[in-house]
Amino acid sequence: MADPVTIFWLGWSSLIAVGIMTLVWRENPYYRLVEHLIIGAGCAHMLMYGLLAVSTTGITPILAGRTLLIIPLILAILTFGRLTPWGWISRYPVALLTAIGIGILIGGALEGQIVGQVRSIGDAIYTAKDPFTTASATLAGIASIAAIIYFIYTKEHKGVLGGFARFGRIILMAGLGISWGMEFGWFITALGTWTENVVNFIRALMGIP
Amino acid sequence: MTKKEKTTWDRLLDIPQWALAIAAFVFLIIPVLKPLGLPVPVGAPAADYVKWIQEIPPGSNVVFFQEMSGSGWDEIKGGYTSTLKYLWSRKINVVIIATYSDAGPTNIWGINYANPDRFGAKYGENYVNLGYIPGIEVMVAAVRDSISATVSVDYLGTPLKDIPLMKTVDSYKDFSAIIVSFSSGTDMDKYVRQWYATHPEIPQLWMTASGNEMSAVSYWVGGMAKGYLSGPTGCAAMEGFIGEPGLAAKITDMKNLASIPTLVLVVIGNIAYFGKKLSRRES
Numbered sequence: 413m414a415d416p417v418t419i420f421w422l423g424w425s426s427l428i429a430v431g432i433m434t435l436v437w438r439e440n441p442y443y444r445l446v447e448h449l450i451i452g453a454g455c456a457h458m459l460m461y462g463l464l465a466v467s468t469t470g471i472t473p474i475l476a477g478r479t480l481l482i483i484p485l486i487l488a489i490l491t492f493g494r495l496t497p498w499g500w501i502s503r504y505p506v507a508l509l510t511a512i513g514i515g516i517l518i519g520g521a522l523e524g525q526i527v528g529q530v531r532s533i534g535d536a537i538y539t540a541k542d543p544f545t546t547a548s549a550t551l552a553g554i555a556s557i558a559a560i561i562y563f564i565y566t567k568e569h570k571g572v573l574g575g576f577a578r579f580g581r582i583i584l585m586a587g588l589g590i591s592w593g594m595e596f597g598w599f600i601t602a603l604g605t606w607t608e609n610v611v612n613f614i615r616a617l618m619g620i621p
Numbered sequence: 622m623t624k625k626e627k628t629t630w631d632r633l634l635d636i637p638q639w640a641l642a643i644a645a646f647v648f649l650i651i652p653v654l655k656p657l658g659l660p661v662p663v664g665a666p667a668a669d670y671v672k673w674i675q676e677i678p679p680g681s682n683v684v685f686f687q688e689m690s691g692s693g694w695d696e697i698k699g700g701y702t703s704t705l706k707y708l709w710s711r712k713i714n715v716v717i718i719a720t721y722s723d724a725g726p727t728n729i730w731g732i733n734y735a736n737p738d739r740f741g742a743k744y745g746e747n748y749v750n751l752g753y754i755p756g757i758e759v760m761v762a763a764v765r766d767s768i769s770a771t772v773s774v775d776y777l778g779t780p781l782k783d784i785p786l787m788k789t790v791d792s793y794k795d796f797s798a799i800i801v802s803f804s805s806g807t808d809m810d811k812y813v814r815q816w817y818a819t820h821p822e823i824p825q826l827w828m829t830a831s832g833n834e835m836s837a838v839s840y841w842v843g844g845m846a847k848g849y850l851s852g853p854t855g856c857a858a859m860e861g862f863i864g865e866p867g868l869a870a871k872i873t874d875m876k877n878l879a880s881i882p883t884l885v886l887v888v889i890g891n892i893a894y895f896g897k898k899l900s901r902r903e904s
Contacts, residue, residue, distance in 0.1 A: 524813035
């Protein structure tokens with residue numbers, strides 16, 4: 413028979429899983445209780461981890477002599493300025509954070525996400541060993557261009573541009589459809605694991621190995 | 622006023638949600654009670670993941686960014702644990718980092734499940750869990766340049782200078798591969814921007830929930846990721862490779878079986894929808 417601690421945690425997770433699953437019947441107090449529990453626990457967890465991170469990446473190194481780290485710590489405190497009458501104070505850390513974020517992102521995005529992707533399509537077209545790969549890479553290139561054209565709003569979608577935009581829309585819809593189908597698999601996984609927890613809880617209670 | 626009589630099409634379209642859930646539940650429960658061990662198809666990205674992970678030289682170091690929170694953990698836990706088992710069995714050292722706060726507990730669960738003692742892997746010598754380091758993309762870039770400048774202690778609060786492995790490992794120069802488990806369809810972008818764009822020679826191996834396959838595939842085709850495990854099916858391939866089908870194989874069974882009523886209901890729903898449309902047109 414499973415130990416009491418295992419049974420306790422299996423019981424907890426089963427009660428929560430069943431509570432969430434009752435939503436398919438209808439909105440009910442049990443579901444709402446579980447929903448609030450999860451949100452509350454999630455917020456508490458994030459807060460504690462956040463505080464721990466301030467300690468490990470900020471306070472501990474400052475106490476160890478890396479005094480320059482006081483500057484980001486002060487900037488972090490200034491973010492809470494929004495909660496005071498001097499809300500403008502928070503604009504400085506937010507602006508700095510945005511600038512650093514965009515600066516770090518742009519450089520890598522050009523090579524990794526734009527040039528690299530275009531080059532890979534070009535490579536596939538020119539170095540392919542079989543006609544299928546060449547056709548596949550060419551289609552990928554045309555589909556990418558068409559999908560981008562769909563987002564051109566400064567010119568009316570008529571004629572050749574309109575044709576490409578329509579093709580782009582079909583490509584986007586196909587992509588989103590496949591994504592949704594795969595996403596559905598994720599929900600099945602979650603449902604499967606919850607089901608397994610409930611079954612394991614019942615097994616543990618009944619002493620079935 | 623008389624109530625309009627329901628047609629067969631209407632009745633089909635009005636199947637209650639709870640009935641659909643019960644149908645899925647019945648199919649899900651079968652592999653829980655009796656694992657079926659259905660064959661797992663190995664896709665090309667998963668095959669590449671397995672191929673590239675074998676290229677990592679024994680005795681070298683890898684950095685493992687783990688982003689998956691509890692909500693998606695079941696999708697990749699099989700791949701996470703089997704990857705750790707394989708790395709430890711080959712004496713490859715692993716530095717584990719949680720990119721989001723809710724990935725911290727899943728890391729601990731995964732490490733414990735993979736059981737480092739079984740492979741003689743010692744904490745601090747063969748693997749280190751640095752816990753959650755805030756900053757997301759800025760952190761990923763900072764870790765690439767210097768771990769010791771980014772964080773001073775591990776998840777237990779032990780100073781890095783007291784951890785033997787961290788005396789030899791600090792930046793991208795010390796890693797022979799980067800492994801990433803991510804949860805959303807844009808989360809892997811930062812590793813492409815911060816690691817691939819600057820150091821394409823370091824192979825990237827990914828694992829993610831099946832819903833992100835569409836985003837990951839273009840990076841795999843482009844060579845940014847050498848291979849990836851998508852959802853339990855991909856992870857089951859890794860489990861199969863190490864010869865220990867377990868967490869992912871069981872979930873793959875569940876998904877396969879639960880997909881049967883789903884597909885049947887999708888077909889019924891479409892027939893009913895178009896049937897209703899046609900019958901309206903005729904009348």
